[in-house]
């Protein structure tokens with residue numbers, strides 16, 4: 273019967289209940305939309321970082337990372353390659369040489385990271401080959417092909433088939449230089465990345481450094497994220513002398529950004545819940561004051577305080593239960609819609625590119641988060657109904673009925 | 677046998693440092709099956725007296741015994757249960773829960789007493805028929821006239837099988853014809869079912885139907901007479 277009364281009380285002042293339900297729905301919707309956008313942004317950022325540069329796991333000589341001296345090669349790289357090749361969680365892997373050097377044309381010279389890559393196996397790990405906007409990916413140039421970015425090509429005032437010179441130190445610290453011809457020009461979403469990355473065939477650098485088969489880096493892409501840590505541990509067990517890192521260790525700032533985003537979301541949700549709480553407290557308090565005489569009558573005729581309290585709390589829960597799913601549904605459809613169609617952020621495009629994501633952001637959200645937001649709203653509703661319910665049970669029946 | 681005994685009741689309200697002596701030593705016995713009106717000028721203490729007898733308010737001094745229970749000794753939640761099971765209330769207005777039908781309003785009391793569905797159904801019907809609303813059971817309060825609402829309130833007050841019914845100006849919001857009609861129903865229930873009623877009123881036509889008239893003035897009983905109706 274308490275349930276019945278509470279339920280019918282919800283419909284007693286339709287406008288007021290409608291406002292509360294709408295604000296609950298809007299609160300949830302806004303919370304979900306913001307979460308979906310940030311999670312989408314973040315996923316995309318991580319995904320694009322992994323596909324463009326990081327891959328899932330990288331292997332180096334331990335000192336190469338601190339010193340970056342070209343002399344720190346991965347020994348027994350053949351053995352490792354065989355081990356990696358036979359794992360079925362591996363989607364692809366590739367060997368690289370990584371050298372800091374200079375690129376120069378008649379128009380000028382710039383410091384760059386030179387990556388010596390295996391053009392074919394690189395395709396299985398990163399998406400460089402899909403980013404070629406002019407020329408071809410290591411094709412049509414017989415000797416010393418190089419792939420550079422559009423930004424760099426502009427700065428160097430060069431085009432396809434132009435000649436550029438790469439300069440770097442060899443194992444002994446001597447300067448070596450090689451002439452390369454531009455086979456392809458690429459463009460990624462990250463201008464910062466484009467400014468400093470130059471790709472050549474690993475064999476061409478190995479020749480310049482006088483050591484065929486020598487490599488600095490093995491990059492591995494796995495079939496899924498969950499396989500990263502187990503496979504990393506397996507590699508570490510087998511090759512204790514090498515530094516083996518997963519993407520989040522290679523680029524901890526990605527992880528920090530993740531945490532930061534999490535905190536920002538939390539604060540935002542907190543603000544929404546606070547607004548919601550005040551709205552509910554205000555509304556239910558009004559309802560209680562409006563029904564003062566009725567509540568006084570109920571207490572006079574023998575309704576105990578627990579029942580009075582429950583009646584108010586249950587009424588609020590009903591409101592939340594009706595507004596909640598509405599907001600969850602709207603939130604779900606919003607996230608689904610922009611998850612497939614994307615949100616065009618090209619208005620702020622320049623900024624987004626240096627942030628490392630594309631112009632179109634696809635919202636995304638785990639199912640569990642919906643439940644989390646839903647539960648949070650219900651809890652907020654219950655907590656905010658406590659004060660009005662407490663006010664109701666503190667009514668003095670003698671005074672309340674005198675008002676009759 | 678007396679069911680209500682008040683002993684030297686006083687009630688002092690403090691209204692901004694000013695003391696208001698609403699009751700000044702009221703001693704009264706009410707026996708079973710009485711049909712008693714408490715009358716007196718406005719501010720004479722009628723509501724204060726009925727509220728204290730009904731356990732809604734505490735006296736400043738004195739005691740109220742209902743049956744064998746001194747209700748001035750009861751704790752707050754004991755008092756709520758005591759009211760539920762022993763006293764029926766009819767107020768001047770706002771007696772009913774607006775979102776419930778007549779039937780549900782009456783049944784509600786019995787639900788709080790945890791009575792069985794069978795017992796509830798038969799008693800609710802019986803009571804609503806007794807107050808002449810057998811055909812209005814599923815109406816909400818706002819679909820009924822003021823007089824009909826007060827009749828539902830009387831049925832509701834009887835639902836718990838209380839020892840007596842307290843009614844503070846139950847007819848004040850009714851026109852005199854409807855008021856007399858309500859009084860007739862109460863008088864019949866008193867005569868036929870033996871239910872004890874104590875009610876306050878200003879209305880001379882209502883006073884005329886009471887069998888005992890207790891008159892208060894300045895918080896004191898100034899007369900206590902019986903009359904034949």
Ligand SMILES: Nc1ncnc2c1ncn2[C@@H]1O[C@H](COP(=O)(O)OP(=O)(O)OP(=O)(O)O)[C@@H](O)[C@H]1O
Nearest residue numbers: 689690691696698717718719720721722723724725
């Ligand atoms: N809460 C209160 N605080 C202060 N004084 C009060 C309070 N309630 C009642 N009084 C005073 O107590 C006295 C008795 O009031 P009470 O309501 O019992 O009279 P009444 O006989 O019921 O009057 P009426 O016929 O107008 O209903 C009045 O002087 C009133 O002003």
Ligand SMILES: [Mg+2]
Nearest residue numbers: 722723724844
């Ligand atoms: Mg009064």
